Amino acid sequence: MPNLTSLNLMPVLPEIILAGMACLILLIDPFMPRHGRNVSYALSLLTLVALFIVTLVQMSPMVRMSFGDMVVNDPMSDIMKLASYVSLAAVLIMSRGYLRDRGMDKGEYYMLALFGLLGMMILISANHLLLIYLGLELMSLSMYALTAFKRDDGRASEAAMKYFVLGALASGLLLYGMSLLYGVTGGQLILTDIATALSHDSGSLALKAAVVLIVVGSIFKLGVAPFHMWLPDVYEGAPTAVTLYLSTAPKVAALAMVIRLLVDGMGNAFADWQPVLIVAVVLSLAIGNIVAIAQTSFKRMLTYSTISHVGFVMLGILAGTDVGYSAALFYTLAYIVMTTGGFGMILLLAKQGYEAESLDDLRGLNDRSPVMAFVFLLLMFSMAGIPFTLGFWAKLAVLQAVVGIGLWWLAVYAVIMSVIGAFYYLRAVKFAYFDSPTDPSPVNPDWNVRGVLALSGLLVLVLGIFPGVLVGFASRAFGGF
């Protein structure tokens, strides 16, 4: 092991900056005026901008190993980190008004959000089993705390408890799988070494058990069925600003974990994990699309829609090709744009002392705000995967990957499920466009929320016509397509 002075700290510069800034915000926040966390907010955004610039400057098409191969920086990690920064910035900007109205604008929110991001970044760049676990736990603990952020609220506490217990279970399974893998590979912790070790060993029962446990542990965070039970309750119970966070950036990190573990580490056990993922995808698409129809809460509906979307992401992974991984990343990035808009709509419709979580609250949106209604229409059609929106290309990419490896029956199944799913998106559009408003007052005039929503609508439309930019990013991450 090299000593500290000879270590090259540059590859982890973004992580160092983030950790430093998070601690700084933690320190100075108590000395700031009691009301309004303007300084913490501004510093958090500034940190994200700084991180964005640093990562952008460090970007390179090479794979860069550091810290004795424990940390890896490659195009995939660069792009995923950049996406996480942008996504968290959007979350912070949008939640500002919501938190203030509900007396939740505390310094801890920003600090937990930043520590959560740190966990994600570690996860994204981890090339070592322990580092993966470390990143996962740092991310998850921040998320648990954020879910319970409104601590007097029974629903939020219940959601946080559920999240914590099930999350701990999943972590346990993951750790158990890792320990089996450690044994099977003869004591390897570095993912690239595991890959080498596994090229000799194939088909042992212990490996199969390790594969199943690791798949379960890693798809839990994504919310892939049958490990989706926590998702609806947590998303519904958590304050909407937190739901917005939970449903966006952590999905990128979870995808990174899946790719690091299954592809980088256990790529040779592809034949073992592919069937597991196929089962998970079949269940996710069915549960996500069919159960969503029965929801009256818009927030819950979006949650089930998330389950279906992560099912599509897994469709790309199980193709087991670079094209498939790029498609999965592309889908995830598209999903983040759409979901930011989707949960953002709830923030838009919410008022002081009133959570607009029901589908009924969408009634007559076109009469109340035509621009926001149009954004909503684009988001819904994008989630349904109709052309002229980003969602279509995302679905096309994963379908192409799956048909490419000959699993066309799975593609047929996926499109049938997306037709079923289209029904509830159409129903949401129906509320916004075809019904007259029960409450004709203008919608939330908060320009932060409106601005980000308009931006996400614009992205859905512009990238829906010119998806090349985003596809290019995703394919650069893997050299795929």
Added chain:
Amino acid sequence: MLPSSWPMLSLIVWLPIIAGIFVMWFGAGRARFARWFALASSVIVFLISLALLPGFDTHTYAMQFVERVAWIPQFGIHYHLGVDGISLPLLILTTFTTVIVIISAWEVIQEKAHQYLAAFLIMEGMMNGTFAALDAIVFYFFFEGMLIPMFVIIGIWGGPRRVYATIKFFLYTFLGSVFMLIALIYMYFKCGSFSILHMQQMPLTLAEQVLIFLAFFIAFAVKIPMWPVHTWLPDAHVEAPTGGSVILAAIMLKIGGYGFLRFSLPITPDASALLDSMIIAFSLIAIVYIGFVALVQNDMKKLVAYSSISHMGFVTLGMFVIFMIAANPLNVSGSGVRLAIEGAMVQMISHGLISAAMFLSIGVLYDRLHSRDISAYGGVVNTMPWFAAMVVVFAMANVGLPGTSGFVGEFMVILASYKANFWIALLAAFTLIIGASYTLWMVKRVIFGDVQNEGVAKLKDVNKREAWMLGSLVVLIILVGIWPNPLLDLMHATIEHLAQQALTSKL
């Protein structure tokens, strides 16, 4: 005249879409401005599409006005546009119909007029894109995208059961087309390109062809719509506002027929030949059975909707009867094949004009009395003589009277089917009786007789705007009826080539 170096087709596709977004954005609260702007842009697009005609070479089947740039290289998708003798007439029909639809909405649509006009302009661009696309994904992009504006049009400005009708319409067509998407992706991996022209030349085994054919069949049969997947159409038509019905009947149904010509026949010729009897049977059921269903309707719009399904039966019959004609040993000249496809094409254009005219006429009555029930009218001729005269022309064209466009297409298809099988021709010819029964009976009950009630007594005849709108259709219907040659010349070379492609085995 625009210089030929311009991307003419892109203009025709994107100009309406951009104009539509502009109207949606700036037209709020300024209905007058929105109307004139929408009219001006649709007229300009119509003129540009007409400007394609002088530069169009009718002696070749090759694609013309071709534009091709890489769109998403990672997916192998090219932005590839071009027109031939099949797509050009349909393109011009689209741009013309949109002008008519915008005129038809003038004072009628008061609520959110700018959004209504914007939806139709965006719709126009997408339909043009569908007809001009030479890349399968570009085709799918527009084919599927046009569901969004139509969903909104029926849902916002439709009748009492609009939500049911529009969701049914959307899900039906969406379900149909997703299978086509899988088939297109599959073919991409087989031939390494999404280009429709490459797919047409690609060899495929019979099993592959049958599966791909069925995927296409579901997509296009729902769109046309063929019996038994036609049930969305009467609902959508009845609930849609007048303009929506016009676009649905005049253009969207044609996209199904166009799809058969562009995809099914050339890409899967052997499967088409194998399964042709199924499609012929469905077409004959549509012509005869749906004709009888139309007879018993009390709602005028529903009657015309069923009549549309019945008439579209001729289109599919003409397209798929060619295999039987080619197989018939008595038919040596081989001209029957061309006659059948040309008949189907003329029928599509003609039905586009006639169904638009019928729905607009019903719209004119509905705007005055707010009822579509046949029983609410009677003796309209006494108060609206000019209107009655034009409706009679449309009705005669719908029946297929010689001298109107309706006659040309139906006659060609019946004549061609006679070369295949006497019984098919006989059943198809039944339409002349059934069609006459339901159309003329409706005209008799609505237009003729004594004035039935006070509402009819107070009717005012068509105003200048409506007279222009309906009058231009009268002129076109009669023009195509007595002088179809320019139209036939336009598509002659392309259909010759298409017939050859369809009858050449890929095995």
